[in-house]
Amino acid sequence: MNVTTWSLQMLEPSARSPRPFPEGVRLDRATGITPEYARFLYALVGGNWNWTDRLGWTRQQWADELDVPGVEFWILYSEGVPMGYVQLHPVVEADGTHVEILYFGLAEQALGRRLGGCFLEHGIAAAWTLPDRTGLPPVARVWVHTCTLDGPAALTNYQSRGLAIYKTEDADENVPDQPLGAWAATGGPAPTTDGDRWQ
DSSP: OEEEEEEEEESSOOSSOOOOOOTTEEEEEOTTOOHHHHHHHHHHHHTTTTOOTTTTOOHHHHHHHHTSTTOEEEEEEETTEEEEEEEEEEEEETTEEEEEEEEEEEOGGGTTSSOHHHHHHHHHHHHHTHHHHHOOOOEEEEEEEEETTSOTTHHHHHHHTTOEEEEEEEEEOOOOSSOOOHHHHTTOOOBOTTSSSBO
16 A cells, blocks of 8 residues: 655744643653553553554563653643543754654544543644753754555644644655454454454
8 A cells, every 4th residue: 555654853842832621631751651651651542553563562662662761641631531642752863852743643532522632732742842841952843754555633722822844755664454452452352354353
């Protein structure tokens, strides 16, 4: 399958503050994130969008990424459960800290509730203020990748929040016909090919 990947960036923070969340929705910074929970969030959100690259990672690989100075997870909650997350990954360069929005997305039960734009505004604001919490140098750039395998509103959402495309790449990739789904991605048994029994 041909997959288009867009790289987007913003070089200064938005002049507007993020909009408040609807009643009953909150965003928490996960200061006690573990490899198990990081993997769960990745599978919960990405199971419906062919996020599979990290499902085979060892626990040590997850732990090593979490140990990178300044890495942050922000988790969206409603009804007592996670509805989405954003993972920020900083790299210090000569001109300052470059913060990648490494992962961003909503769980399936949060789709259609008009949370994505507001959530992304808060995620971007967290990226720009990351040095306030970590002691890293000031942020010079916030950036992100998205592709045609992500949700259909992803590119428009990023552009609407001030991120601009600076690179576009096309590549043929071996992609499954159907995403795993959050159930299988988080470790649940996958349905057999006839669809009515479980492995």
